[in-house]
Amino acid sequence: MINVKLKSMKMKKVSLSFLMVASVLFALFAFTLVRSGGIQGKVSPADGVEIVMAVSGTDTLRAELNNGSFSFKDVKPATYTVWVKAKAPYKDASIENVAVVDSATTDVGEIKLVQ
Template sequence: MKSASLKILTVATLSIGLFAFGSIKEGGIQGKVTPAEGAREVVAVAGTDTLRSQISNGTFVFSNVKKGTYTIWIKANAPYKDAAVENVSVADSATTDIGEVKLLQ
């Protein structure tokens, strides 16, 4: 009887742990770079995490982003200068739109 109770308790504990981890939803970051041809690469950095995004017609989207605060780096093609957007907050299950980033020459 004691063994059966221990097994039930173990299964219940594991189930609660899996439920807690399963409820964590990742967010996203999106934005637009102008002029579109000026952007070479977009990178999101938070601590030691680095994410890269494809750019299509100046638009970029980061998916499956962990909750936290990021710096978005836009690497530019010459004659434009690199740009950064700091303190971009991402919450669970939410996509943060940083709007339009204009590259300067």
Template sequence: MKRAGLNILVATALSLGLFAFGSIKQGGIQGKVTPAEGAKEVLAIAGTDTLRSQINNGAFVFSNVKKGTYMVWVKANAPYKDISVENVAVADSATTDIGEIKLMQ
């Protein structure tokens, strides 16, 4: 009986611990590319992780991004040139706005 109670207590503690870690909200990255028609694709890269975002009228949003430092890379349509933004810091439960990214020809 004593052992069964201990097993239940341990199982409950483990469940609560996993729930607490699962409730941490991840961050995000947002910005805008101008001119909008110049942007082909936007990527966020950290180590071996690569995220892709849809572009809507030049605006992009990366959601559920793990905490860390990213490079945001805009792949451009000709005649524009690719551009990157380095050292974009993402914190849990926060969206980092990197503002406007202007493509050059």
């Protein structure tokens, strides 16, 4: 009778251990399914841009600039507003509803600054 109870307890421990390991593996796998995307584009004239930012809710990202070209990397999937802070005499510009989806880079094209 005691042997039966001991075997039963050992099986419960093994089952519980297996369930915990499976849960941890599932949780780790679930986080790898959400992949970040990106946003890219170009501002002209290149010397008229000071900062390019993307805003979604409370998230604000700042882009790397290279001769007027900009890119945001590792962007969470969401809808953003791309905001260009221009140098004088140019005016600021923005593009709304820029959608970033899983693992894709959204190209907003060329943003032409006006005086």
